[in-house]
Amino acid sequence: MVEPVKVPEPVKAPEPVKAPEPVKMVEPARMAEPRKAPEPVQVNTTPAGRMSVHIAAPPVVDGRRAEEVYREAEALAERKANAMAETRAREALGLDPNHQGARYLLAKVLYLQGRGSESYPLLTEGLQRSFDANMAKLFARILVEDGKDEAALGVLEQAGTQGGEPDAEMMALLAALYQRTNNHWKAIDLYEKLLEQNPARGTWWMGLGISLEKVNEPGAALQAYRNALSRGQLDAQLRKFIQDRVKALSG
Numbered sequence: 622m623v624e625p626v627k628v629p630e631p632v633k634a635p636e637p638v639k640a641p642e643p644v645k646m647v648e649p650a651r652m653a654e655p656r657k658a659p660e661p662v663q664v665n666t667t668p669a670g671r672m673s674v675h676i677a678a679p680p681v682v683d684g685r686r687a688e689e690v691y692r693e694a695e696a697l698a699e700r701k702a703n704a705m706a707e708t709r710a711r712e713a714l715g716l717d718p719n720h721q722g723a724r725y726l727l728a729k730v731l732y733l734q735g736r737g738s739e740s741y742p743l744l745t746e747g748l749q750r751s752f753d754a755n756m757a758k759l760f761a762r763i764l765v766e767d768g769k770d771e772a773a774l775g776v777l778e779q780a781g782t783q784g785g786e787p788d789a790e791m792m793a794l795l796a797a798l799y800q801r802t803n804n805h806w807k808a809i810d811l812y813e814k815l816l817e818q819n820p821a822r823g824t825w826w827m828g829l830g831i832s833l834e835k836v837n838e839p840g841a842a843l844q845a846y847r848n849a850l851s852r853g854q855l856d857a858q859l860r861k862f863i864q865d866r867v868k869a870l871s872g
Contacts, residue, residue, distance in 0.1 A: 687717035694726055703730040721747055725756050737763035748776070752783040758791055765798070774798045789815060796828060805832040823853015827863055834866070843870040 694709035707730045713723035724747045728740035744760040747753060757780035764773035777795045781787050787795070796811035812829040816822070830845035846867050849855065855863070 682719070683716045684720070687713045687720050687723065690716065691720060691723045691726070694723065698726060698730055703733050706730045707734070719750065721751065721753055721756070725753065725759070728756070728759060732759065732763055738767060748780070752780060754780065754788060754791060758794060761794055761798070770798055770801050774802060789818060793825065793828075796825075800828060800832050800835075803835070805835045808832040809836070820848075821852050823849045823855045824859070826853060827855075827859060830863070830866065834870075839870050843867065846870070 690709050690713040694706045694713060697703075697706035697709060707727060710723050710727035710730065713720055714727060717723070724743055728743045728747075731737060731740045731743075740760075740763060744756055744763075747756050748760070757776055761773040761776045764770075764776065774795070777787075777791060777798065780791070781795070792811050792815055796808045796815065799805070799808035799811065809829060809832045812825050812832065815825050816829065819825075826845050826849035830842045830849065833839075833842035833845055843866075846863050849863050850860065850867070
C-alpha cells in the first residue's frame with residue numbers, strides 16, 4: 622500500500638519590523654574663548670615649605686632722582702664716609718638699575734670696606750650691560766686680591782675686546798697678570814708698549830726684566846733691571862730686589 626502524503630505545516634508570517642527611533646540632533650560645540658596670557662608671577666618658598674605667589678610689578682625707573690642720590694653718595698665717598706655712601710649708592714641703583722656710576726661707586730665702597738667679594742654680582746652685571754674701563758679694572762683688582770688670577774685675566778681680556786685700546790693702567794695690570802699666569806711673551810709685549818709711552822716707570826722695567834729672565838733672555842733682562850734702577854722711582858723693597866737680580870745676572 623502507498624503511504625499517504627504528509628501535508629506540510631503552514632509557514633508562519635514574519636513579525637513586523639520595528640521602525641528605528643528618530644536620531645537626536647547634536648548641538649554644535651561652542652568655540653572656547655581665547656585664554657588671556659597670564660601676568661608674570663613670582664613664586665617664593667616660606668620657611669615652612671609652603672609656596673606663596675604674587676604678581677611681579679614692573680620696576681619703576683626714576684633717572685633724575687637716581688642721579689641726585691648718586692651725587693650725594695659720591696660726595697660721601699669723597700669724605701671717606703663709606704658706609705653712608707654705600708647706603709646712598711644702593712638707593713640710587715634701586716631707582717635706576719642702568720646707572721653705571723652708582724653701580725661702580727657701590728662696588729668701590731664695598732671694596733674699600735673689605736667686602737670686595739660682595740661686589741662680584743654688581744660688577745658682572747655692570748660689564749654685561751655696557752663696557753666700563755674703571756669697572757673692569759676694579760673687578761680685576763678684587764679678583765687678584767682674592768687669588769683668582771685667571772678670572773681677573775678673563776675680565777681684562779674681555780674688556781679689551783669691547784672698549785677699544787686699553788689705557789696704560791689697564792695694560793700694566795694685564796701685563797702683570799700675564800706674568801703671574803706664566804704668559805711671559807705676552808707680558809713682554811705689553812711692557813715694551815708701555816715703556817714706549819713712558820720710559821721713566823721703574824716698575825715696568827722691573828716687570829719686563831722678570832719676564833725676560835723667565836724666557837731665558839738674561840742679557841736683555843739685565844739691561845731692563847739696570848734701566849729700572851736708573852730711570853724709575855722705586856721703594857726700598859723693590860730696589861733691593863732689582864739690585865739682587867743685577868748681581869745674580871752679572872756674576
